[in-house]
Amino acid sequence: MPESLPDFSxxxxxxxxxxxxxxxxxxxxxxxxxxxIASVALxxxxxxxxxxxxxxxxxxxxxxxxxxxxxxxxxxxxVYFMSKPRSVYLVDYxxxxxxxxxxxxxxTFMEHSRMILKDNPKSVEFxxxxxxxxxxxxxxxxxxxxxxxxxxxxxEAARGEAEMVIFSAIDNLFEKTGLKPKDIDVLIVNCxxxxxxxxxxxxxxxxxxxxxxxxxxxxxxxxxSAGIISxxxxxxxxxxxxxxxxxxxxxxxxTPNYYQGNERAMLLPNCLxxxxxxxxxxxxxRRERSRAKYKLVHVVRTHKGxxxxxxxxxxxxxxxxxxxxxxxxxxxxxxxAEALKSNITTMGPLVLxxxxxxxxxxxxxxxxIFNPKWKPYIPDFKLAFEHFCIHAGGRAVIxxxxxxxxxxxxxxxxxxxxxxxxxxTSSSSLWYEMNYIESKxxxxxxxxxxxxxxxSGFKCNSAVWKCNRNINTPVDGPWSDCxxxxxxxxxxxxxx
Amino acid sequence: MTGSIxxxxxVHSRLTVVSSNPxxxxxxxxxxxxxxxxxxxHTVHIIYYYRTRPFSNxxxxxxxxxxxxxxxxxxxxxxxxxxxxxxxxxxxxxxxKYNDAGVRMFKANVATTVDEWLRVADExxxxxxxxxxxxxxxxxxxxxxxxxxxxxxxxGGLAIGISFSHMLADPTSGVLFYKSWTDAERGDPTGRHxxxxxxxxxxxxxxxxxxxxxxxxxxYLQKHSKQPPISSPKMATYTFKFSNTVIKxxxxxxxxxxxxxxxxxxxxxxxxxxxxxxxxxxxxxxTHSISLCVDARKHFDVPIPMKFFGNALTFxxxxxxxxAIARDNGLAELVQSVHRHVxxxxxxxxxxxxxxxxxxxxxxxxxxxxxxxxxxPELTFVSLEHLIMNxxxxxxxxxxxxxYEAKFRNNEKPMHVSYRIGKAEGAGxxxxxxxxxxxxxxxxxxxxxxEEAVKxxxxxxxxxxxxxxxxxxxxxx
Numbered sequence: 001m002p003e004s005l006p007d008f009s010x011x012x013x014x015x016x017x018x019x020x021x022x023x024x025x026x027x028x029x030x031x032x033x034x035x036x037i038a039s040v041a042l043x044x045x046x047x048x049x050x051x052x053x054x055x056x057x058x059x060x061x062x063x064x065x066x067x068x069x070x071x072x073x074x075x076x077x078x079v080y081f082m083s084k085p086r087s088v089y090l091v092d093y094x095x096x097x098x099x100x101x102x103x104x105x106x107x108t109f110m111e112h113s114r115m116i117l118k119d120n121p122k123s124v125e126f127x128x129x130x131x132x133x134x135x136x137x138x139x140x141x142x143x144x145x146x147x148x149x150x151x152x153x154x155x156e157a158a159r160g161e162a163e164m165v166i167f168s169a170i171d172n173l174f175e176k177t178g179l180k181p182k183d184i185d186v187l188i189v190n191c192x193x194x195x196x197x198x199x200x201x202x203x204x205x206x207x208x209x210x211x212x213x214x215x216x217x218x219x220x221x222x223x224x225s226a227g228i229i230s231x232x233x234x235x236x237x238x239x240x241x242x243x244x245x246x247x248x249x250x251x252x253x254x255t256p257n258y259y260q261g262n263e264r265a266m267l268l269p270n271c272l273x274x275x276x277x278x279x280x281x282x283x284x285x286r287r288e289r290s291r292a293k294y295k296l297v298h299v300v301r302t303h304k305g306x307x308x309x310x311x312x313x314x315x316x317x318x319x320x321x322x323x324x325x326x327x328x329x330x331x332x333x334x335x336x337a338e339a340l341k342s343n344i345t346t347m348g349p350l351v352l353x354x355x356x357x358x359x360x361x362x363x364x365x366x367x368x369i370f371n372p373k374w375k376p377y378i379p380d381f382k383l384a385f386e387h388f389c390i391h392a393g394g395r396a397v398i399x400x401x402x403x404x405x406x407x408x409x410x411x412x413x414x415x416x417x418x419x420x421x422x423x424x425t426s427s428s429s430l431w432y433e434m435n436y437i438e439s440k441x442x443x444x445x446x447x448x449x450x451x452x453x454x455x456s457g458f459k460c461n462s463a464v465w466k467c468n469r470n471i472n473t474p475v476d477g478p479w480s481d482c483x484x485x486x487x488x489x490x491x492x493x494x495x496x
Numbered sequence: 497m498t499g500s501i502x503x504x505x506x507v508h509s510r511l512t513v514v515s516s517n518p519x520x521x522x523x524x525x526x527x528x529x530x531x532x533x534x535x536x537x538h539t540v541h542i543i544y545y546y547r548t549r550p551f552s553n554x555x556x557x558x559x560x561x562x563x564x565x566x567x568x569x570x571x572x573x574x575x576x577x578x579x580x581x582x583x584x585x586x587x588x589x590x591x592x593k594y595n596d597a598g599v600r601m602f603k604a605n606v607a608t609t610v611d612e613w614l615r616v617a618d619e620x621x622x623x624x625x626x627x628x629x630x631x632x633x634x635x636x637x638x639x640x641x642x643x644x645x646x647x648x649x650x651x652g653g654l655a656i657g658i659s660f661s662h663m664l665a666d667p668t669s670g671v672l673f674y675k676s677w678t679d680a681e682r683g684d685p686t687g688r689h690x691x692x693x694x695x696x697x698x699x700x701x702x703x704x705x706x707x708x709x710x711x712x713x714x715x716y717l718q719k720h721s722k723q724p725p726i727s728s729p730k731m732a733t734y735t736f737k738f739s740n741t742v743i744k745x746x747x748x749x750x751x752x753x754x755x756x757x758x759x760x761x762x763x764x765x766x767x768x769x770x771x772x773x774x775x776x777x778x779x780x781x782x783t784h785s786i787s788l789c790v791d792a793r794k795h796f797d798v799p800i801p802m803k804f805f806g807n808a809l810t811f812x813x814x815x816x817x818x819x820a821i822a823r824d825n826g827l828a829e830l831v832q833s834v835h836r837h838v839x840x841x842x843x844x845x846x847x848x849x850x851x852x853x854x855x856x857x858x859x860x861x862x863x864x865x866x867x868x869x870x871x872x873p874e875l876t877f878v879s880l881e882h883l884i885m886n887x888x889x890x891x892x893x894x895x896x897x898x899x900y901e902a903k904f905r906n907n908e909k910p911m912h913v914s915y916r917i918g919k920a921e922g923a924g925x926x927x928x929x930x931x932x933x934x935x936x937x938x939x940x941x942x943x944x945x946x947e948e949a950v951k952x953x954x955x956x957x958x959x960x961x962x963x964x965x966x967x968x969x970x971x972x973x
Binding site for chain 1: 509523598
């Protein structure tokens with residue numbers, strides 16, 4: 001049983017009542033069937049073996065009947081196995097670790113800010129305040145072009161960054177899994193803000209000389225939750241393609257999107273977004289089953305774009321000077337909370353144990369019929385999952401989700417530490433968090449992981465994974481050189 | 497001829513190089529010593545010229561991510577003083593805050609080849625190869641006290657110029673840091689001994705001797721800190737390269753009077769004599785004096801003196817009678833006096849200097865005296881003899897200098913190294929430095945008022961020593 005927070009407000013007895021209730025409801029079938037089987041077995045024993053034999057002999061069956069029943073059984077079994085969705089496994093994944101020359105200490109960031117925005121001290125002040133409270137550490141990285149004063153974000157530099165991060169991640173993945181380029185059947189690359197022609201997926205095909213009949217996709221413009229969208233797409237494709245491998249690359253290319261103006265709402269992403277990438281190998285091949293790390297259980301996508309406020313929440317636009325940047329609206333947190341609620345409503349029935357669902361149902365009925373003033377019951381997702389990977393979108397996002405889902409600091413530790421060490425790497429941050437949990441030795445076989453990502457649109461996407469095998473430390477990955485220093489205490493405000 | 501290449505250095509980029517690991521603990525503030533404060537009006541510029549680039553040219557981020565910058569970033573983690581920023585305390589004194597902000601790097605292209613440059617460029621052209629940026633409006637918050645410029649020449653040559661405020665370090669520190677960088681890039685383990693930034697406090701010393709015997713170092717400071725700032729005529733710089741044989745010959749000539757003379761002693765004497773003749777104002781006076789700037793590291797009470805990063809210079813004055821110089825063997829006399837003087841600087845002199853500055857500061861209610869003109873008001877000679885190491889085995893006679901052992905991965909020695917001191921104005925500055933080939937040969941960089949400098953280049957005695965002119969804007973010589 002996962003650890004639950006000590007509930008000091010209610011007496012200890014209530015806790016045991018709750019535990020007993022959960023056991024009862026979750027294993028209801030067992031509680032129902034065991035007595036019935038026991039009584040039938042008892043009854044049979046009393047009858048004695050001879051009576052059983054004569055009863056069996058008295059059933060007259062001829063050959064046709066036997067054959068028909070056998071065929072019916074075989075037919076039902078075949079239909080069942082054919083219509084079962086193929087299991088999709090995550091064989092392994094890698095995350096990109098930037099070189100030390102790309103590191104961005106706070107003081108360097110502020111200095112550059114002061115030099116570039118020298119006519120706008122208020123904007124500089126704003127950036128400093130954001131950085132102080134951001135939850136980022138001193139070791140996050142920006143691409144080389146941004147280290148220049150002023151930054152040099154031309155297309156060549158953007159392609160250079162893309163090649164650097166994507167190719168490094170893929171090379172590492174090939175090494176880790178022994179995958180050969182010719183064995184890749186599906187290639188999906190998601191990068192929201194940089195979409196050159198030919199696409200980044202074409203760039204990968206070109207570099208690694210992938211097959212000409214590869215199914216390649218390039219998802220752009222879909223925000224920070226595009227990683228899960230890519231996984232969803234890969235899963236759907238792997239239902240149609242038997243015995244296939246899918247390579248999914250999630251990244252965000254920072255170089256062309258570094259805002260160079262002085263509108264405050266648009267300077268925010270500069271403080272938070274950092275360089276990163278992840279490469280995943282998904283497969284439905286039977287032989288990968290034994291060595292795969294995770295099995296994909298559910299993907300739930302929620303799109304709130306039909307609401308105008310949600311649609312305009314993260315909006316790319318030009319500022320009065322004509323410089324392009326991303327405008328984050330002030331009610332981002334509210335919209336995120338609503339999107340999360342939507343997502344949970346769909347996710348809940350899929351993952352929650354029956355006990356929680358019943359409680360939720362009763363409270364819902366109670367509120368509708370008896371007393372609207374009853375507090376809505378927030379299901380305890382800690383019963384459904386051992387680990388949580390919350391997109392490290394910013395400190396506020398993690399705080400909000402921790403509050404809404406009633407998670408303990410240890411549950412959100414992976415997210416907070418990833419934000420501290422790598423910053424907001426957009427769609428790949430979920431994989432850095434996953435790697436943190438593995439590096440800490442906390443991932444065991446059978447553990448269920450919930451990845452939640454938010455993105456422009458406004459979307460809230462979740463993926464549920466089940467750990468397929470024990471993962472032993474030390475884990476080779478972006479945390480391998482620093483995992484022992486973590487977790488660190490992140491102060492509320494860092495004095496700059 | 498010189499005008500045509502003045503516009504040929506194009507500084508096209510500016511960026512910041514950060515250390516590989518964050519400074520721990522972050523944000524600590526260290527006060528600068530009174531010695532540092534006296535040097536604050538000067539800047540140091542050192543340029544290393546290479547014939548070939550030490551890093552590859554391939555790949556989109558060749559310059560950005562290749563090993564040269566990686567090794568620099570790793571080295572900077574050990575020098576938090578270089579990547580910090582200057583701040584003022586409540587008394588207005590300077591301090592360094594270890595805030596991990598990084599050093600500024602500039603990249604430039606030069607439209608000519610490095611050989612052509614060394615032949616034809618002059619001092620004002622060379623200014624373009626390092627950064628001469630003052631603190632903007634006296635506000636040090638975003639100003640990087642250390643700056644590196646990497647200039648690429650046509651045909652593959654490279655110049656790496658480091659410049660820094662003299663308040664934080666002296667030229668020797670710059671040289672040693674640079675050597676650590678090249679060693680690290682080559683893969684040599686230099687990390688065993690980290691640099692030392694602060695000296696142990698001078699608490700258990702014998703009380704200072706009576707005031708009659710004011711040490712020469714203190715006398716120098718007393719004189720110069722009272723002088724008003726000099727408005728000097730325009731200065732010009734020429735660099736003379738003297739070969740091994742010439743120096744050997746010269747030393748043997750005066751060997752009977754002064755057998756242990758170093759090339760510095762000899763060259764100081766030679767140039768002193770000739771400059772006296774040129775300086776119309778003082779040629780007839782009874783005494784002549786020069787300032788000598790000698791490294792003080794060997795007197796420090798630390799385990800590895802050469803690892804000290806900061807200001808470790810002694811300035812002192814040497815006076816001689818006119819008659820002594822005018823005699824027949826005047827040169828040998830001069831050499832001997834210089835040699836005796838240089839070797840006569842004791843630890844107590846340095847300690848007294850620090851004492852005197854501290855007491856001066858106490859008198860001014862805690863405010864350290866402002867920077868004074870340390871180089872230049874009097875003809876100043878700077879010795880870099882301490883940078884010449886004896887070889888480990890005595891198999892050959894060659895002395896290799898720390899300066900020219902600064903080789904990157906491609907094992908190529910610098911072709912030439914230039915030293916410049918900013919705001920060294922007044923009577924002049926002469927720096928005696930090693931040469932790539934090693935041995936007794938020396939490069940002498942002379943900064944004098946323009947007219948005198950030109951006359952010096954035509955001086956028969958100097959020319960009789962067959963110098964090669966480098967970076968002096970002269971044509972085919």
